């Protein structure tokens with residue numbers, strides 16, 4: 001079985017978000033980059049499925065050279081090879097086109113990715129790739145098992161979950177608890193150095209919706225503390241000042 | 246030219262977030278002079294419920310009543326909405342950001358060659374181009390996004406616009422959806438919903454508990470508060486990881502993102518990953534015994550105290566007031 005996992009290269013969840021150049025550029029000062037947390041779930045499940053089915057696992061990222069350490073980490077976690085599409089990921093549509101192109105070339109049986117990136121939080125790429133390839137897409141998927149040619153999934157819906165069945169090939173946007181995150185071990189880190197990381201050029205430059213300017217939310221005023229022995233004061237404030245009910 | 250709104254339903258009831266999308270479309274139509282708002286609703290829904298979509302600002306509802314569309318099969322819904330879009334010659338589609346909405350919108354972006362913006366927080370600027378403000382970095386920033394395509398799709402974040410409630414009933418028309426087998430290659434075999442509760446992603450008030458509550462046996466007072474306030478219950482990630490509460494209650498970076506009017510956090514430290522899922526709440530109340538808990542920095546109101554002492558008293562105070 002051939003599995004493709006698409007990963008994002010994103011600021012660590014604890015990063016302070018700031019912008020420069022008149023709020024047109026993300027300020028990378030002091031920011032550590034990681035594999036998107038949802039992509040980590042996709043990768044972990046893909047490693048398990050590849051091991052079960054003795055297939056091949058490829059990871060793909062659309063990004064510039066600074067993504068390479070992130071791809072090496074994915075190789076250390078267990079991917080067999082990596083593809084980096086050498087381009088700035090301009091918008092979801094642009095990224096989806098690159099993925100669809102390489103996915104078609106590689107004829108993958110299963111494509112996994114995170115439900116959304118944690119920078120732009122679009123949650124759109126899996127559906128776009130599905131439509132571009134003419135195959136089903138599912139998200140957010142919290143369980144995925146393969147039984148012959150049938151894929152059994154559990155998808156989260158508002159306030160519950162949905163049990164689904166479909167056939168390969170398909171695409172799933174993953175989230176927990178699909179698998180436990182895997183941490184690279186020494187052997188993985190060593191072998192990652194010799195695994196192929198192929199850099200390819202983007203296939204098209206088309207975009208549909210690009211971010212042009214950024215803004216931070218207004219600074220939060222300081223908290224109003226209420227004495228623990230005077231809880232009725234809180235109820236009054238919620239009613240008369242915050243007007244929440 | 247009309248603006249189309251995709252309506253989501255659960256067991257025949259139109260979702261409030263979809264009505265917010267209708268109100269958004271209504272305000273957008275007024276701003277751009279783009280004509281009226283047409284909603285498309287799929288599956289088994291009563292006529293009264295459909296006509297009531299008018300209150301939120303839709304002039305007309307296209308109803309694809311085929312019961313095969315009751316369940317939200319992603320491909321089938323995407324195909325049906327594309328048919329409605331083409332039928333009315335719309336250029337703009339508005340929907341609520343949700344797990345189904347996102348999945349359907351992404352496929353439609355390709356089908357309709359439409360620039361898609363998700364997590365939209367306010368009406369677009371349309372005087373020079375089409376510039377949409379959306380929430381990014383899990384609520385820690387906003388981006389202005391320029392949409393360059395003729396067709397456009399906007400997925401609206403909950404609570405981004407006031408719900409219009411004074412419109413006349415909408416005209417309901419039946420809509421023949423051409424259903425193909427290829428739209429049903431996937432099969433929903435079962436659905437499990439939290440019953441009787443207020444659904445967390447749509448709740449206006451959320452009462453949330455963290456590891457500070459020590460164990461699942463102490464959730465009674467959290468549930469009692471939620472019941473008094475008509476709120477949904479939620480929790481931090483360790484609480485669901487420990488199995489004290491179901492997974493679908495976990496909010497934050499890796500869990501559900503909520504944007505209620507009021508978020509009450511009890512015994513939650515306020516780690517950045519938790520805040521990422523709740524920082525769009527309009528008002529945040531924190532109860533924590535540690536005065537240095539980071540959550541107090543994000544809170545509007547706070548009580549420094551032991552939850553086991555404060556919450557029962559607060560429950561009595563809420564009951565007396567409401």
Ligand SMILES: Cc1cc2nc3c(=O)[nH]c(=O)nc-3n(C[C@H](O)[C@H](O)[C@H](O)COP(=O)(O)OP(=O)(O)OC[C@H]3O[C@@H](n4cnc5c(N)ncnc54)[C@H](O)[C@@H]3O)c2cc1C
Pocket residue numbers: 013037454455456457458480481482483484495496497498499500501511512513514515516517518519522532533534535538550551552553
């Ligand atoms: C990549 C990543 C993603 C993550 N995603 C999420 C996420 O989506 N959601 C999430 O919640 N977390 C997430 N986390 C975990 C997060 O970092 C914190 O560990 C978690 O939010 C802490 O939960 P907590 O506040 O309930 O528990 P704790 O950190 O243990 O805090 C408990 C709090 O309760 C207080 N307390 C204790 N006893 C009492 C009492 N009797 N009365 C009042 N207060 C009391 C304490 O003072 C403390 O502040 C993520 C972490 C990582 C690394």
